Amino acid sequence: MQQAGVACANNKKHGQPYTVLLRYYYKTCTMLATIKNYIKSKVSHPAVTEKGVVEAYDIWAGNYDAQPGNLMLHLDERLFSMLINGVDIQGKQIADIGCGTGRQWPQIFAKQPAVLTGFDVSGGMLKKLNEKYPAAHTKLITDNLFSDIPDAAFDVIVSTLTVAHIEDIDEAMQAWCRLLKPQAEIIITDFHPHTLAFGGQRTFKHNNSVMAVRNYVHPIYTIKEVLIRNGFRLITQEEINIDESMRSFYADAGALHVYEKYLDFPVIYGIHLKRG
Numbered sequence: 001m002q003q004a005g006v007a008c009a010n011n012k013k014h015g016q017p018y019t020v021l022l023r024y025y026y027k028t029c030t031m032l033a034t035i036k037n038y039i040k041s042k043v044s045h046p047a048v049t050e051k052g053v054v055e056a057y058d059i060w061a062g063n064y065d066a067q068p069g070n071l072m073l074h075l076d077e078r079l080f081s082m083l084i085n086g087v088d089i090q091g092k093q094i095a096d097i098g099c100g101t102g103r104q105w106p107q108i109f110a111k112q113p114a115v116l117t118g119f120d121v122s123g124g125m126l127k128k129l130n131e132k133y134p135a136a137h138t139k140l141i142t143d144n145l146f147s148d149i150p151d152a153a154f155d156v157i158v159s160t161l162t163v164a165h166i167e168d169i170d171e172a173m174q175a176w177c178r179l180l181k182p183q184a185e186i187i188i189t190d191f192h193p194h195t196l197a198f199g200g201q202r203t204f205k206h207n208n209s210v211m212a213v214r215n216y217v218h219p220i221y222t223i224k225e226v227l228i229r230n231g232f233r234l235i236t237q238e239e240i241n242i243d244e245s246m247r248s249f250y251a252d253a254g255a256l257h258v259y260e261k262y263l264d265f266p267v268i269y270g271i272h273l274k275r276g
Contacts, residue, residue, distance in 0.1 A: 047209070047210055048201070048203065048210045048211070048212050049209060049210070049211050049212070050211070050212045050213075050214055051211050051212070051213060051214065052214055053121055053122070053165045053213060053214055054121050054122055056204075056211060056212075056213040056214070057100070057120075057121070057122035057124060057125050057213070058122050058123065058124035058125075059124070059206055059211065060124075060125075060204050060206070060211075060213075061101065061122060061124035061125045061127065061128050062124075063204075064100065064101050064125070064128065065101050065103075065128070069249060069252050069253060070249075071246055071249040071250070071267075072161065072191070072202070072267070072268065073103065074249070075240055075267065075268045076103075076160055076161055076189055076268060077103070077104075078240075079189050079238060079240065079268060079269075079270040080104055080107065080158075080160055080187070080189055080270070081107060082236075082238060082270070083187045083189070083236060083238070083270050083271075083272045084104075084107055084108070084111070084158070084187060086235065086236060086272055087111075087156060087185050087187065087272065088111075089108065089111045089112075089113045089155070089156055090111055090112045090113065091112065091113070091114045092113050092114055092155035092156055093113070093114055093115050093117075093153065093154045093155050093156075094108060094113040094115065094116045094117070094154065094155065094156045094157075094158065095117050095119060095153075095154040095156070095157045095158070095179065096108070096116065096117070096118045096119065096157075096158050096159070096160075097119045097120075097141075097157055097158070097159040097162060097176065098119070098120060098121075098159050098160065098161065098162025098163075098165070099118030099119060099120050099125070099126075099129060099138070100120060100122070100125045100128075100129070100161075101125055101128040101129050101132065102118060102128075102129040102132055102133060102136070103160070104158065104160055105118075105129075105132075105133065108158070113156075115137060116136075116137065117137040117138070117139065117154075118136060118137065118138045118139070119138070119139050119140075119141050119146075120138070120140065120141060121140070121141045121165075123140055126138045126140060144166070144168060144171045144172045144175055145171070145175045146175050146176075146178075146179055149179055151178055151179070152178075152179070152180065152181045152182070153179050153181075154179050154180055154181065154184065155180075155181055155183075155184055155185070156180075156184060156185045156186070156187070157176055157179065157180060157184070157185075157186045157187070158186075158187045158188075159176075159186075159187070159188050159189075159190075160187075160188075160189045160190070161189060161190055161191065161202075162188075162190060163188055163190050163218060163223065164190050164191050164193070164196060164215045164216055164217070164218060165213065165214070165215060165216070166216065166218075167216050169216070169218045169222065169223060169226075170222075170226055173223060173226035173227060173230075174226065174230070177226075177227065177230035177231075177232075180275065181275075182231075182275060182276055183274075183275060183276045184274075184275045184276075185235075185272065185273065185274045185275070186227065186232065186272070186273050186274075187270070187271070187272050188223065188270065188271050189268065189269065189270040189271075190268070190269065191215070191267070191268060192220075192239065192265070192266040192267055192268055192269050193217045193218055193219050193220060194265060194266050195262060195265050195266065195267050196215050196217050197217045198262075198265070199261075200262065200265075200267075201213075201215070202215060220237070220269055220271065223271070224271065224273070227273050228273075230275070231275045231276065232273040232274060232275045233273060233274060233275075234271065234272075234273050235272045235273060235274050236270075236271065236272040237269070237270070237271045237272075238269065238270045238271075239266045239268070239269045239270075240266070240267060240268050240269075241264055241265060241266050241267065242259065242262050242263055242264060242265050242267050243263070243264070246259070247259055
């Protein structure tokens with residue numbers, strides 16, 4: 001992955017045709033890897049049951065906040081802290097899309113927003129959030145377009161570990177842009193598409209069975225391109241690779257084979273963009 005990044009940087013002199021060819025190659029490789037690993041997961045891991053996003057998170061809501069050894073939540077907390085520190089949200093209207101149980105809300109509230117509104121497709125997750133924050137502004141997402149939300153309603157959108165659950169990412173990003181004001185900012189974190197394309201899954205245990213939440217592979221550049229077309233510019237992009245410091249998380253979960261498979265893979269990314 002790092003070598004591919006170097007190759008792209010060193011070949012800017014080849015111009016637009018080279019960039020288009022490289023992206024086509026990446027899309028093809030990603031598609032083939034996704035198909036291959038989907039088939040493999042169905043044949044090799046029959047004990048893992050894949051659920052749609054709403055059903056999965058309604059089930060997971062019961063113990064979502066009780067996961068002290070969850071590596072992705074640990075890394076997301078770290079990454080979100082880095083990104084949110086670069087955004088002034090005091091006195092502003094904030095939307096948390098895919099808010100879940102409000103994992104990031106203590107960090108957001110510490111920066112004193114005027115209003116924080118949580119959006120999620122899972123009623124179970126929102127119920128848990130409202131138990132923790134009885135006065136919370138929350139809204140169940142019923143469509144990608146946020147049709148009942150007015151234009152330019154928010155100063156900042158944050159979305160953590162969410163976008164790979166969205167099938168039509170272009171439509172969703174266009175809608176998010178509509179919700180944001182002219183000088184708005186957006187922070188996104190999620191599972192890295194490279195790891196998802198090579199068989200990575202979001203799994204959780206329920207009643208002695210393992211469930212996986214359905215994901216879609218969206219290369220990071222496709223998300224950035226939609227936002228850039230809508231007047232945003234990239235401020236920060238961060239990626240974290242699986243390394244030896246994370247081995248204990250896999251060991252404690254009895255999943256060292258997963259650690260060995262994905263060692264050095266980029267596992268999570270975060271981007272911060274600003275409009276205007």
